[in-house]
Amino acid sequence: MRPRLLPLAAGFYLLLGGAGAIWIGLARGGPIPFTLFLRPAALGGDLLAGVAAGAGLLALWAAGRRWLPLAGRLERRLAAALAGTSREEALALALLSALAEEVFFRGAVQGAFGLWPAALLFALLHSGPRRDLVLWGAFALVAGLVCGALVVLRGQLAPAIAAHFLVNAVGLRRLASAAPPPVECGDPPPPLC
Numbered sequence: 001m002r003p004r005l006l007p008l009a010a011g012f013y014l015l016l017g018g019a020g021a022i023w024i025g026l027a028r029g030g031p032i033p034f035t036l037f038l039r040p041a042a043l044g045g046d047l048l049a050g051v052a053a054g055a056g057l058l059a060l061w062a063a064g065r066r067w068l069p070l071a072g073r074l075e076r077r078l079a080a081a082l083a084g085t086s087r088e089e090a091l092a093l094a095l096l097s098a099l100a101e102e103v104f105f106r107g108a109v110q111g112a113f114g115l116w117p118a119a120l121l122f123a124l125l126h127s128g129p130r131r132d133l134v135l136w137g138a139f140a141l142v143a144g145l146v147c148g149a150l151v152v153l154r155g156q157l158a159p160a161i162a163a164h165f166l167v168n169a170v171g172l173r174r175l176a177s178a179a180p181p182p183v184e185c186g187d188p189p190p191p192l193c
Contacts, residue, residue: 006089013100020104027112036107038158046154050162053146057167061139070135077132078175085176094168102161105144106151115152119144143167 024032039046064071082090101122110118122144127137147160 006093009093010096013096017100017103020100020108023108024103024111027108036156037161039156042154042156043158046156046158047162049150049154050159051166053150053159054163054166057139057143057146057163058170060142061167061171064135064139068135074132074135075175075178078136079178082172082176085172087173087176090172090176091169094165094172097168098161098164102147102157102164106148106160107157110148110151115145115148119148 021032024036061071065075085093105118105122109121119141123137123141126140127133143164147163150159150163151157
């Protein structure tokens with residue numbers, strides 16, 4: 001990973017998660033209840049639901065990679081951005097993004113506007129205006145709907161965080177390991193194919 005990318009990502013996710021937590025607190029008129037994140041009595045079922053949903057999303061992405069040429073191009077682009085990322089950095093990024101994005105999108109946005117608006121915003125912010133990221137946005141829409149449904153069905157964020165973490169941990173680690181090593185200053189350019 002580029003030397004400053006993880007600290008920048010950590011800062012961004014701290015701000016995003018913090019904004020979501022403040023939004024939730026303001027909407028509730030007080031402190032955020034711990035049970036929004038975790039219900040110890042239901043932890044096993046919540047984590048199982050999250051892992052099952054995450055595995056389903058990973059299977060969907062694997063099918064897309066197999067059948068859609070655009071998925072391969074997208075993965076090469078994402079892998080290049082993750083070049084040099086260690087296993088630990090990939091896991092840290094997966095955890096930070098899962099926590100912050102679920103607090104913001106499912107906890108705050110979905111809590112205020114509902115499942116579909118939260119999932120649509122999640123998809124839009126994952127693809128932006130770039131046409132080459134449209135498949136990433138479509139996958140993010142499905143993932144947003146799945147994670148949002150987990151929150152509705154289970155009544156708290158832990159299963160959505162678990163699903164999101166699993167998808168990101170597997171995906172980021174796989175993409176980072178597929179990326180060519182970063183080019184250092186003074187290295188000869190890579191050969192042209």
